[in-house]
Amino acid sequence: GAVVSQHPSRVICKSGTSVKIECRSLDFQATTMFWYRQFPKKSLMLMATSNEGSKATYEQGVEKDKFLINHASLTLSTLTVTSAHPEDSSFYICSARGTGSYEQYFGPGTRLTVT
Amino acid sequence: AQKVTQAQTEISVVEKEDVTLDCVYETRDTTYYLFWYKQPPSGELVFLIRRNSFDEQNEISGRYSWNFQKSTSSFNFTITASQVVDSAVYFCALSVSLRAGNNRKLIWGLGTSLAVNP
Numbered sequence: 358g359a360v361v362s363q364h365p366s367r368v369i370c371k372s373g374t375s376v377k378i379e380c381r382s383l384d385f386q387a388t389t390m391f392w393y394r395q396f397p398k399k400s401l402m403l404m405a406t407s408n409e410g411s412k413a414t415y416e417q418g419v420e421k422d423k424f425l426i427n428h429a430s431l432t433l434s435t436l437t438v439t440s441a442h443p444e445d446s447s448f449y450i451c452s453a454r455g456t457g458s459y460e461q462y463f464g465p466g467t468r469l470t471v472t
Numbered sequence: 473a474q475k476v477t478q479a480q481t482e483i484s485v486v487e488k489e490d491v492t493l494d495c496v497y498e499t500r501d502t503t504y505y506l507f508w509y510k511q512p513p514s515g516e517l518v519f520l521i522r523r524n525s526f527d528e529q530n531e532i533s534g535r536y537s538w539n540f541q542k543s544t545s546s547f548n549f550t551i552t553a554s555q556v557v558d559s560a561v562y563f564c565a566l567s568v569s570l571r572a573g574n575n576r577k578l579i580w581g582l583g584t585s586l587a588v589n590p
Contacts, residue, residue: 389575400563400582406575448515459505459524459567461578463517 360384361453363464370441371472377437378467380451386431387453391461392424395448407434441471474499476566478581485554486589493549493584495564501525505567506540506547507578512560520562523547554588561585 360383370376380390389408393401405421407413407428415421423445425437434453438445448468452461477496485491497506508520521531523540531538535552551558564581 391577398585400580401578403577406577408575450515450517459576460519460522463509463519465514465516468515 359455359460359462361387361451361462361464363449363451363467365467366465367468367470369470369472372442373440375437375439376441376469377435378449378451378469380434380436380453380464382432382453382455382462385453385455385462387434388431388456389454390428390434391452391454392426392434392436393450393452395450395466397448401450404436438469441469443471445469446471474501474566474568474579476564476579476581478562478564478584480584481582482585482587484587484589487556488553489588490550490552491554491586491588493551493562493564493586495547495549495581497545497547497564497566497579499566499568499579501568503569505576507565507567508538508547508549509563509565510560511563511583517563520549551586554586556588556590559586559588 362381364379392404395401403416404419405413405415407426409428409431413426428434448466450466451464454461475498504525506523510518528540537550539548561583563583566579567576
């Protein structure tokens with residue numbers, strides 16, 4: 358149980374375009390979802406926390422207008438990178454947590470390359 | 473401050489050696505949770521263990537063991553008889569409460585890259 362999927366696993370897009378990454382909890386209801394970014398050989402950096410039906414809470418230094426997060430249902434959260442630039446290229450990982458749980462279940466990650 | 477320190481950036485061992493990965497944490501919370509995750513080259517995070525702050529019992533799972541010492545704020549991870557498949561980046565993380573609401577967030581260490589050579 359507690360499986361989280363991400364789609365796509367890899368995406369290449371051109372500068373200036375927007376790309377959407379989906380995060381789904383497959384067998385549980387995720388009241389809270391987290392989006393992380395990881396640069397090569399670096400640790401995970403929390404970008405934002407979202408509770409279902411509420412606006413996401415962004416970490417300091419993360420542009421909310423650039424990284425749009427929507428958590429419209431208990432099983433789906435999306436991260437949209439708007440007007441992507443090469444410096445947005447990174448590994449994006451989502452995680453999900455159910456009601457009353459302390460565990461975060463991680464998705465397999467999405468590797469974004471902006472050319 | 474709330475932080476996790478993994479002082480070892482990279483470790484290289486030969487197969488069958490034992491290896492210990494260090495993790496030291498700081499938190500103002502009295503209730504907190506500690507985690508270890510493995511990240512192989514594929515990138516997917518693999519959950520290894522969760523320990524809450526009230527349970528100082530050490531844990532053993534096969535070749536893996538964990539030593540939680542509140543007195544030194546450490547949660548070290550030992551791999552016995554290492555194997556090539558253990559090569560990965562290992563992250564220690566601390567779950568702390570947020571000031572507002574019931575949310576918690578994970579504070580991550582920088583990770584230790586372990587290379588097990590044949």
